[in-house]
Amino acid sequence: MIQFDNVTKTFGARTAVNKVSFTIDKPQMIGVIGRSGAGKSTLLRMINRLTPATSGQILFNNMNILALKGAQMRRWQRDCAMVFQQFNLVPRLDVVTNVMLGRLNGHGAFKSLFNVFSADDVTTALNALDRLGIAQEASKRAEELSGGQQQRVAIARALMQDPQMILADEPIASLDPMNAKIVMDSLREIHERDNKVVLCNLHTLDTARAYCDRVIGMRDGDIVFDGVPEALTTDVARDIYGADESFNEAATSTAIETDTSRTTHSAGTVTPAVAVAV
Numbered sequence: 001m002i003q004f005d006n007v008t009k010t011f012g013a014r015t016a017v018n019k020v021s022f023t024i025d026k027p028q029m030i031g032v033i034g035r036s037g038a039g040k041s042t043l044l045r046m047i048n049r050l051t052p053a054t055s056g057q058i059l060f061n062n063m064n065i066l067a068l069k070g071a072q073m074r075r076w077q078r079d080c081a082m083v084f085q086q087f088n089l090v091p092r093l094d095v096v097t098n099v100m101l102g103r104l105n106g107h108g109a110f111k112s113l114f115n116v117f118s119a120d121d122v123t124t125a126l127n128a129l130d131r132l133g134i135a136q137e138a139s140k141r142a143e144e145l146s147g148g149q150q151q152r153v154a155i156a157r158a159l160m161q162d163p164q165m166i167l168a169d170e171p172i173a174s175l176d177p178m179n180a181k182i183v184m185d186s187l188r189e190i191h192e193r194d195n196k197v198v199l200c201n202l203h204t205l206d207t208a209r210a211y212c213d214r215v216i217g218m219r220d221g222d223i224v225f226d227g228v229p230e231a232l233t234t235d236v237a238r239d240i241y242g243a244d245e246s247f248n249e250a251a252t253s254t255a256i257e258t259d260t261s262r263t264t265h266s267a268g269t270v271t272p273a274v275a276v277a278v
C-alpha cells in the first residue's frame, strides 16, 4: 500500500527524518512513538505533502506521492486525511459545516468559495457525526464544544473526505484521559470497521501498546524500532527514548483505561499525558 524508500527531510543543517524506509502492506493501526523532536510529525506531514521531503521516494500503490501536482495532489491530500492535536476547526462555524469542509477538496473552486453544500453533503456529515456519537451537537458553534468533542468533529471531518488512510498527529495530547480514550476508541473503530490504515503519532507508550497493531519507534530522525507492541520491552522503550537506567514507563502514560479484550498493557491510573522529557 505505502512504501517509504530512503526518505529524508532536512531543515537547514538539521536532519529531521534520516533515510527512512518502511512498508505498510495491509490496513494496520500503527503508532509512531519517540521523544520530542524525533521526527514523528515530519514523517506524517511528508505523506500528505504538508512538508516537502528533501530526498527519497514515497509510493502509494505504486503512485509516486512526492511527484504529485495540482489536482492530483489535492486528490491525494483528500485520500490521506489528517487529524491534528489542536483539532484545526473553524471556531465560529457550526459543527456540521466544519465537518462538511472535509469535502472542499472534492468541489470546484466556485462551490468552495461560496460555501455551497448539497443536501447529500449534509446527510453524510450528520452520519459521520452520529458515528462519532456527537450528532446532537451538529448545530452548535465548534468553539462551544469541549476539546474531546472538537477532536471527534475533526475525525468526522476526516471521514467526510472518504479517505484511504487517516494520519493523526498526537490526536489526544491535549485531552484528558476520558476524552483521550473516546478519541482513540473512535480511531480504532474506523480502522477495524472501514479497514483503513490509521497512522498515529503518540506521545505515550501505553496508548500505542493498547491500540496499535504495530509500533514504529523514532529517535533522532531514524526508525529504531518497528514491530508488534508485545516486542516493545522496557529496554527497547529506553532505547527509543534515549533514556538511561532511571527510565520510568509511568512517565509516558496517559492513564487510559482500556478494553481488556485487546489490551496488552493496562495503564492504571498514572499522571495524565506527561510527555517524555528525558
Ligand SMILES: Nc1ncnc2c1ncn2[C@@H]1O[C@H](COP(=O)(O)OP(=O)(O)OP(=O)(O)O)[C@@H](O)[C@H]1O
Pocket (backbone or CB within 6 Å): 011, 014, 015, 016, 034, 035, 036, 037, 038, 039, 040, 041, 042, 043
Ligand atoms: N518547520 C521547521 N523548521 C525547522 N526545523 C523544523 C521544522 N519542523 C521540524 N523541525 C525540526 O525537525 C526535527 C523533528 O521535528 P518534528 O516536529 O518532526 O518532531 P516530533 O517527533 O514531531 O516532536 P514532538 O513530539 O515535539 O511533536 C526537530 O529537530 C525540529 O526542531
Ligand SMILES: [Mg+2]
Pocket (backbone or CB within 6 Å): 040, 041, 042, 169, 170, 201
Ligand atoms: Mg510532533
